[in-house]
Amino acid sequence: MADAGNGRLEVNGERLLARLDQFAAIGATPKGGVNRQALTVLDRQARQLLANLGRARGFSIYQDPIANLFVRREGLDPNLPPLLIGSHLDSQPSGGRFDGALGTLCAFEVLETLQDHGIETERTVEVVAFTNEEGCRFAPGCMGSMAFSQKSIPQAWQSAKATDGALFADELAQTLADLQGAAMRPLGFPISAYLEVHIEQGPSLEKEGLPIGIVTGIQGTRWLQVTISGQTAHAGTTALSYRKDPMRAAVSSLNVLYDDIMPKDPQSRLTVGRFSLEPGAINAIPASVTFSLDIRHPNSEQLELIEARIRKVLQDHAAENGCDLAVNQLFDMAPARFPDALVSVLKNAATTANFAYKSMVSGAFHDALFINRVAPSAMIFTPCRDGLSHNEAEYVKPVHCIAGAQMLLASSLILVGG
Known part of the structure; x- marks a missing residue:
């Protein structure tokens, strides 16, 4: 729906929830979780699915040498650095279906909503699915965002071995080769800002009955x-x-x-x-x-x-x-503090969208921590049941999934001149 009678653009909540189900089926576990570890066959399937969905909507698909995946919707001014939104698709061995995937699919829903209603933006918007955020199969975590911010892949990673014995260099090469039709781009490029939706992975939002957390930094x-x-x-x-x-x-x-x-x-x-x-x-x-x-x-x-x-x-x-x-x-x-100006954008978006929120510091590190070193970054948290994460019982209510996407849409529109 484009307008709920309040004059604001609305995401398609039913579509978002269906996408979450679709991706949760890749690596689904008997207890309702996901085992989709980085650079595995299942991770490659999820990457291919996102790429296929993007092409079906007319978006351009790119990847870089660390296998970060980008879905690009062009803006009116190609000279402006794009707004980057997204998260990751890999999971823990017995992980939940929302950690990472929610942020990536909320970001893709933003692109689809803009496309549905023919919204022209001055600035290009790109969805990113960063490689190996979890760090459970290959260490360290956040490899994709770290390499993006450094514009290089540390040589030591090439000889790293997975918990199952696989060589990082081999798995990375196969992952890049398996993504059909994605254009290769350089590692690290100018962006205007980065926004990431993520489940809180703690109980405070649920306990306080709040739908949104605005993250001011990472400890x-x-x-x-x-x-x-x-x-x-x-x-x-x-x-x-x-x-x-x-x-x-x-x-x-x-x-x-x-x-x-x-x-x-x-x-x-x-x-x-x-x-x-x-x-x-x-x-x-x-x-x-x-x-x-x-x-x-x-x-x-x-x-x-x-x-x-x-x-x-x-x-x-x-x-x-x-x-x-x-x-x-x-x-x-080191701790990260997100720029006050970008945090203010999120607060203004929450007010406009009538979402109650609290400001908070993230106890876990995320891709936003590393991207914040090269561009203004900030995060939006959604509640998760009992604060459980990295657990097959991880759960986010549908209304909170949709709220996260709506917050990301409202914030993105402020930043791209929609």
Whole structure:
């Protein structure tokens, strides 16, 4: 429908929901989720489907050397850098049907709505499906947007191996070859801005009964690998005073950190995701304990303070137990703040469309983080049931799917002169 009696252009909600069903069938799991990992045969099928849908509407189809897929609707002035809208199509091994796909298909619905009603825009609008946002089959995640922002593919990626043993270079080459009829374009090109719709992946919007979140930035993330080394000894014959027990040091230090970091700062995050002991014998004090720490905060200075606090606590407790400590930083991603002017565009669009919203910082990183390094970027969040994501039970109500697309349409029209 073009107009719901309020003078504004409306997306075709039924079509959007049908598209979501159509893509969810590619890699569908028995529990209603999706297993469509990056650069697999199923990922290629989803890319081909999007390309076919775009050609059927008269749009141009492109890909770049990292296999980012672009669907282009021409504007009146070809000299203006295009507005880029989209997300990704790959999923986790037992992922949901909305993570990534919702943003990509909301963006495609914007193009279709403009085409349906013959809306001419000064600026070209392009939908993008970025490659390997999830990072579960090949690391790191956000390969497509990272390479786009850098205008290059890191050489180290070429020899990367997937969790199933496949070589990245081979899978990328096959993915590029399989997309029939897509013109190749250079990696990275000027854009005016980038907008991305995504499910919140948290419970706050649902809990507060809000249909829209306007994302003002993405918090920084650091991954640490901690190894505490002690001395293996017999579990039954070694008294406490003779022990150099790295497990005791790990547990006592983590107790302090769990009671300290997040309770004292609601914006901070601290997570242990991996934990291993060597030699792993039931009747031996371990020689070493290794675990990961994922720390996050939207402020760079606070992130530094959190890491410093962690290192001190770990060192103190390792020393108290006669153990050695090694802390290696595996990953460091600075926080991103989206431009105020672009965030204001989203707020104006929400007001015009009569959507209640809240401003929020994203706890997870997305393609928008990397594109924001080369062009103004911002994000629109939709609620998801119980905040579940990366889970086959992931669910977004139809009304919220449509609201996300409507918000993207209203915001895009402001930016392209429709």
